[in-house]
Amino acid sequence: MLEALQLPFMQRALLAGLLVGGLASYLGVMVVQRRLSFLGDGLAHAAFAGVALGLLLHQEPLWVAIPFAVGVSLAITWVRERSSLSDDTAIGIFFAMSAALGVLFMSLRQGFAPDAVAYLFGSILTVTPTDLWVMGLVALGVAALLPLWPDWAYATFDRELALADRRPVLLHDYLLAALIALVVVVSVKVVGIVLMAAFIVIPAAIARLLSQTFAAMTLGAVGIGAFSVLPGLAAAYLFDIPAGSAIVLTQALFFLLALGLRRF
Amino acid sequence: MTAAAVEMKGYSVRFGDFRALQEVNLTVPQGAFVAIVGPNGAGKSTLLKALLGLERGSLRDGPTQVSGTVRVMGLPPRQVPPGWVGYVPQVKGFDRSFPALALEVVVSGLRRRWPFLITAPERKKAEEMLDRVGALALANRRLGRLSGGELQRVYLARSLIREPRLLLLDEPATGVDVVGEADLYRHLEAYQAERGATILMITHDWEAAQHHASAVLVLNRRVVGYGPPERVLCHECLSQAFGHVGHEHGLVLKGD
Ligand SMILES: Nc1ncnc2c1ncn2[C@@H]1O[C@H](COP(=O)(O)OP(=O)(O)O)[C@@H](O)[C@H]1O
Ligand SMILES: [Mg+2]
Numbered sequence: 001m002l003e004a005l006q007l008p009f010m011q012r013a014l015l016a017g018l019l020v021g022g023l024a025s026y027l028g029v030m031v032v033q034r035r036l037s038f039l040g041d042g043l044a045h046a047a048f049a050g051v052a053l054g055l056l057l058h059q060e061p062l063w064v065a066i067p068f069a070v071g072v073s074l075a076i077t078w079v080r081e082r083s084s085l086s087d088d089t090a091i092g093i094f095f096a097m098s099a100a101l102g103v104l105f106m107s108l109r110q111g112f113a114p115d116a117v118a119y120l121f122g123s124i125l126t127v128t129p130t131d132l133w134v135m136g137l138v139a140l141g142v143a144a145l146l147p148l149w150p151d152w153a154y155a156t157f158d159r160e161l162a163l164a165d166r167r168p169v170l171l172h173d174y175l176l177a178a179l180i181a182l183v184v185v186v187s188v189k190v191v192g193i194v195l196m197a198a199f200i201v202i203p204a205a206i207a208r209l210l211s212q213t214f215a216a217m218t219l220g221a222v223g224i225g226a227f228s229v230l231p232g233l234a235a236a237y238l239f240d241i242p243a244g245s246a247i248v249l250t251q252a253l254f255f256l257l258a259l260g261l262r263r264f
Numbered sequence: 265m266t267a268a269a270v271e272m273k274g275y276s277v278r279f280g281d282f283r284a285l286q287e288v289n290l291t292v293p294q295g296a297f298v299a300i301v302g303p304n305g306a307g308k309s310t311l312l313k314a315l316l317g318l319e320r321g322s323l324r325d326g327p328t329q330v331s332g333t334v335r336v337m338g339l340p341p342r343q344v345p346p347g348w349v350g351y352v353p354q355v356k357g358f359d360r361s362f363p364a365l366a367l368e369v370v371v372s373g374l375r376r377r378w379p380f381l382i383t384a385p386e387r388k389k390a391e392e393m394l395d396r397v398g399a400l401a402l403a404n405r406r407l408g409r410l411s412g413g414e415l416q417r418v419y420l421a422r423s424l425i426r427e428p429r430l431l432l433l434d435e436p437a438t439g440v441d442v443v444g445e446a447d448l449y450r451h452l453e454a455y456q457a458e459r460g461a462t463i464l465m466i467t468h469d470w471e472a473a474q475h476h477a478s479a480v481l482v483l484n485r486r487v488v489g490y491g492p493p494e495r496v497l498c499h500e501c502l503s504q505a506f507g508h509v510g511h512e513h514g515l516v517l518k519g520d
Contacts, residue, residue, distance in 0.1 A: 153378030157362050160353060164316040165346045165376040211363050212406055215380045
């Protein structure tokens, strides 16, 4: 197992997994506590549409998927702020539209698209140095915005109190939406569109079960999100199963354990 | 001359076609204790939100039209330093699933952000405030585990910790037992005596209001009555305003 870490592609997979696991869980805490769990699924499909468009245009999929998913995420936020539609309805509409566009772009492209399958189910072992650089940049961006956690947490706790205290709640809503979309796009290649939501939701949900404070929930989620990648990757390597699936199953196992812990 | 704590002139709020407040004129001098009463949907919460600069709500639910002027301590609400105003929101809008300790809720009132770590001086100050409202024992209790009355005490401590000049309380006595309500008035009056603060409090308990408030505002989208309790809460004035007044409306008046 340890000699596997000598292999460059395994090193990249591990680093990518830790980055994606930590990032998705950090933002996932806000997503889960704001009852937007469905957002991960919606944005994963926006990423899918972006990737499909990139492939259709013979561009690097990432460069098309990033603006596309960020645009969809901002649009979802705009509809949530401006209309009386419920959050899941707003997300659901863009989810469906993205999926439909993705399928359309795929069908317009001649021939079979093996790279698209990689995105659908994730392929952590094919992470390129470019992918890693982009993930690193996104991680740096999120790290630079760590000082905004107290504002995000305050608005998550009670939006009205945050507004009454003149916090820039609206601006932060859009900022969070853009960041979540960025993280989803850079994660999708690792985790796969189908499993993306789990990365955002499960570690935060586990941490929620085990925490008394929002700060503890945040730290716990990041820790669980990053840590669950290790046994997941090991299982993927040893038993030759898809890494995304192994990681998510690891997280699901932790969730069941946490549920059990709470009972006693 | 010091500015009035609250000054509204011809203030109206419309949510789409619905007129929530119409031509409200109101002057509250500093140091007053105003009880705001009125039926459900009378625009009471809308009035408090206007004083907080939240009249447009969360921007949901279509266009909100606002006209007239509002001044708080002589300033437009959005220019009032947030530390001047303490706000106890209506409990029903609150998310109990948020993982937090009562102490953190109180500290958030001081910081105006959510605390990641609480410093020793902050803890001390928050505990003093909780003690003041008889809720020190709740400091390390989880928010989701507090009863309605306990929650109100924690929120009161949260609003007092910033030592506001103006306190806005939205139905703080709802879900509180009689002793709790007497306590609430005692804490408010003590704070007011100490700091000369102005208090606006929405309540459905007319009887308690007429004993403690220096003025009563009867609101039903318009100002129905405003003045000293004995003048505003007389039977005739209310029947005039509502057409019919009786026990079935929960209007229990002194001397009834
Ligand atoms: N943001 C909003 N959009 C649409 N209608 C609203 C909004 N806020 C309040 N209302 C309506 O305005 C009326 C007055 O509300 P409110 O001030 O909360 O009454 P209350 O006196 O019971 O506190 C209610 O009918 C309510 O439904
Ligand atoms: Mg109300």
